[in-house]
Amino acid sequence: xxxxxxxxxxxxxxxxxxxxxxxxxxxxxxxxxxxxxxxxxxxxxxxxxxxxxxxxxxxxxxxxxxxxxxxxxxxxxxxxxxxxxxxxxxxxxxxxxxxxxxxxxxxxxxxxxxxxxxxxxxxxxxxxxxxxxxxxxxxxxxxxxxxxxxxxxxxxxxxxxxxxxxxxxxxxxxxxxxxxxxxxxxxxxxxxxxx
Numbered sequence: 001x002x003x004x005x006x007x008x009x010x011x012x013x014x015x016x017x018x019x020x021x022x023x024x025x026x027x028x029x030x031x032x033x034x035x036x037x038x039x040x041x042x043x044x045x046x047x048x049x050x051x052x053x054x055x056x057x058x059x060x061x062x063x064x065x066x067x068x069x070x071x072x073x074x075x076x077x078x079x080x081x082x083x084x085x086x087x088x089x090x091x092x093x094x095x096x097x098x099x100x101x102x103x104x105x106x107x108x109x110x111x112x113x114x115x116x117x118x119x120x121x122x123x124x125x126x127x128x129x130x131x132x133x134x135x136x137x138x139x140x141x142x143x144x145x146x147x148x149x150x151x152x153x154x155x156x157x158x159x160x161x162x163x164x165x166x167x168x169x170x171x172x173x174x175x176x177x178x179x180x181x182x183x184x185x186x187x188x189x190x191x192x193x194x195x
Contacts, residue, residue, distance in 0.1 A: 009124035011066035011117060012188055025069060032061040032073030033080060036109075037087035045090075048101045048155060049147070049166050052089050054109070056177040059139045062113030063126045063185055070113035078106060104150020105143055112139040127189050129182040136178040 010018070017024050039053035062070035081087040081097060088097045088106070098106055116139040119125040125135035144167045152162035 062116035067117035070117040074110035105147035108143040108146030126185040132182040
């Protein structure tokens with residue numbers, strides 16, 4: 001049985017491009033990788049973690065591509081940045097960017113995209129504003145769990161200080177990003193006419 005056919009709710013881009021081929025999957029993975037590389041350059045410099053468009057991109061890509069392709073797209077993003085493409089925030093690249101203070105946030109991206117994609121595929125989480133908000137909250141919490149833990153170890157911070165530096169300042173922005181997604185995704189489904 002093909003797992004794509006067992007999905008209760010196909011993700012948005014798989015609805016637009018239903019014929020599963022290797023070329024389709026590769027193009028969607030590359031498109032997600034490039035979109036995230038662009039959104040990573042949208043940044044407000046804050047210390048020790050900048051505010052960027054990355055989390056919005058990760059969660060939207062997971063919702064649009066589904067669990068498998070979302071995970072692969074974010075993994076490709078990490079690989080591209082690790083080998084030297086200027087894909088990370090501030091056009092950073094290389095292994096040192098992955099192993100720095102923000103490495104936990106980066107390593108969380110494939111898992112967060114996969115989680116949001118799974119919530120979309122199993123429960124149709126992107127079909128309604130409230131469930132979109134909940135799916136994005138779950139993905140964001142996963143990113144924070146990885147990111148804040150890594151930040152605490154990398155900078156030798158207490159858990160409270162890591163949360164204060166690596167999570168609390170970003171909650172309003174992440175809430176705004178979730179609200180944007182909660183408007184975009186259900187609207188896209190209405191446009192497609194597949195609710």
